[in-house]
Amino acid sequence: MKFLIFATCLLFSVARAGDPTLADLSPTVDHMVEAVLSSDPAGYLSYVAPDDPMFFQEQKNWARDLEIHCPISFRIDLDGGGFAVQRDGSITVPMTMTWKMAENARSRRVSYPARFVERDGRWLYAGEQWVRVKAPGVEVLVEPEDKSVGIQIASVLPGVRERLDELSGITTERVQQVKVYGSMKHLQQSIYLSYTDPLGGWNEPGESIKLVRQGIRSGQQMRSLLAHEYGHVITFALGSDATHMPWWVLEGFAEYCSAVLAGSPHRFPPIVSRWAERGNLRTWDQLSDFRGEAMNHQGHVYAQGHHMIVFLVEQFGLEKLIEWLRAQAQGDALDDASRAVFGMSWADIDQAWQKSLGVSKAP
Ligand SMILES: [Zn+2]
Structure with a gap:
């Protein structure tokens, strides 16, 4: 070149x-x-x-x-x-x-x-x-x-x-x-x-x-x-409201892209299972606001966000994930986008994700 x-x-x-x-x-x-x-x-x-x-x-x-x-x-x-x-x-x-x-x-x-x-x-x-x-x-x-x-x-x-x-x-x-x-x-x-x-x-x-x-x-x-x-x-590029998405969605997807180029798109970040075992996960609300509370949980924003993105890709496929990102980038709230694209409420998805991690008590 x-x-x-x-x-x-x-x-x-x-x-x-x-x-x-x-x-x-x-x-x-x-x-x-x-x-x-x-x-x-x-x-x-x-x-x-x-x-x-x-x-x-x-x-x-x-x-x-x-x-x-x-x-x-x-x-x-x-x-x-x-x-x-x-x-x-x-x-x-x-x-x-x-x-x-x-x-x-x-x-x-x-x-x-x-x-x-x-x-x-x-x-x-x-x-x-x-x-x-x-x-x-x-x-x-x-x-x-x-x-x-x-x-x-x-x-x-x-x-x-x-x-x-x-x-x-x-x-x-x-x-x-x-x-x-x-x-x-x-x-x-x-x-x-x-x-x-x-x-x-x-x-x-x-x-x-x-x-x-x-x-x-x-x-x-x-x-x-x-x-x-x-x-x-x-x-x-997906929509003019993209920066208003939850911060963990933005960083989780960026980390996923990074993993794709490293040849490991299906790999869950291992630290998240350890957090799950120790009851050290965060709620998604805690990881959402870039200028607020989420600044106190930056490690979780990236790793827990990445973990959830891999989970969603495994469950629903990459095409649906992009559709879900697009809906949010065009102004849909997390729960609305999840119901419209995945056919499930965000609370149900979160519960399924926690179950996949063996969590018995919600964060
Ligand atoms: Zn980033």
């Missing part, structure tokens, strides 16, 4: 009269800071370049969080020493964001080379300055020192995508973008300022698959990781 690598070459020629300078970015940066500190998503987004729809969607979600979590301090510093005007007229400059979410919270800081583009006489923030590795249907964005990781992902992802498209009967047309962040704190910052949970990957509708460099190994581990994240892409 052929890979094309696009990196921006820095211009070292002497600046010409009329070239943009660091001072031209000041109004943009000032407005971004002001919008963040006043919980103003629309104001912030008016200084974000809309050219790349995935980046813009990520920034929309980033800005939307300001309405719920507004930092008490936030600043952006640009390092003029690394300022460069690129061949396409854009500006690249090392940027540092520093912020604090609450008086008693620690101060956080992330630095990366940022890009700004001029549109209608205004300079707009265009995100990180990435190196882009392209393969058919796939574009991987990496930091310059991670080019080889980009090439590996670009070689593995098309196969993962083909296998899971075939399995689910759902074909996604778009070029699948993957961003690889050099650090966990940079990935967290890219999600939104208030995000602090450790994570290996992230994916939301319309966003790129986001991974953190240190979590990526090669071979089977990479295939499994990409399959998990691409599993989310499939679910999101």
Whole structure:
């Protein structure tokens, strides 16, 4: 497979009269800071370049969080020493964001080379300055020192995508973008300022698959990781309410996709039987809300969710499972989708599942 690598070459020629300078970015940066500190998503987004729809969607979600979590301090510093005007007229400059979410919270800081583009006489923030590795249907964005990781992902992802498209009967047309962040704190910052949970990957509708460099190994581990994240892409393609499904359904199906690529689609995660023996299962309600109670049971969200998905596939077949996911992605509640597709109430399915695990006392 052929890979094309696009990196921006820095211009070292002497600046010409009329070239943009660091001072031209000041109004943009000032407005971004002001919008963040006043919980103003629309104001912030008016200084974000809309050219790349995935980046813009990520920034929309980033800005939307300001309405719920507004930092008490936030600043952006640009390092003029690394300022460069690129061949396409854009500006690249090392940027540092520093912020604090609450008086008693620690101060956080992330630095990366940022890009700004001029549109209608205004300079707009265009995100990180990435190196882009392209393969058919796939574009991987990496930091310059991670080019080889980009090439590996670009070689593995098309196969993962083909296998899971075939399995689910759902074909996604778009070029699948993957961003690889050099650090966990940079990935967290890219999600939104208030995000602090450790994570290996992230994916939301319309966003790129986001991974953190240190979590990526090669071979089977990479295939499994990409399959998990691409599993989310499939679910999101099923309907506009997909993110409102119970969290365990989303992660359970993603884990199932990962197991398919590992060659073990029928394997139940063994830890769940041990939890069942010790009376350590959770109710499905406890595993449903990503922003609430389920955050306290993350291990169960993934493993117990995966266990139930395998159970449903064994009981009803994969085609029915996809139909059940589709019903929920289009707004059906769990019980309604289960009655419509499996012909059973959710309570009855849960009971059958517990029985399969030998549970005598419900969690
Ligand atoms: Zn996931």
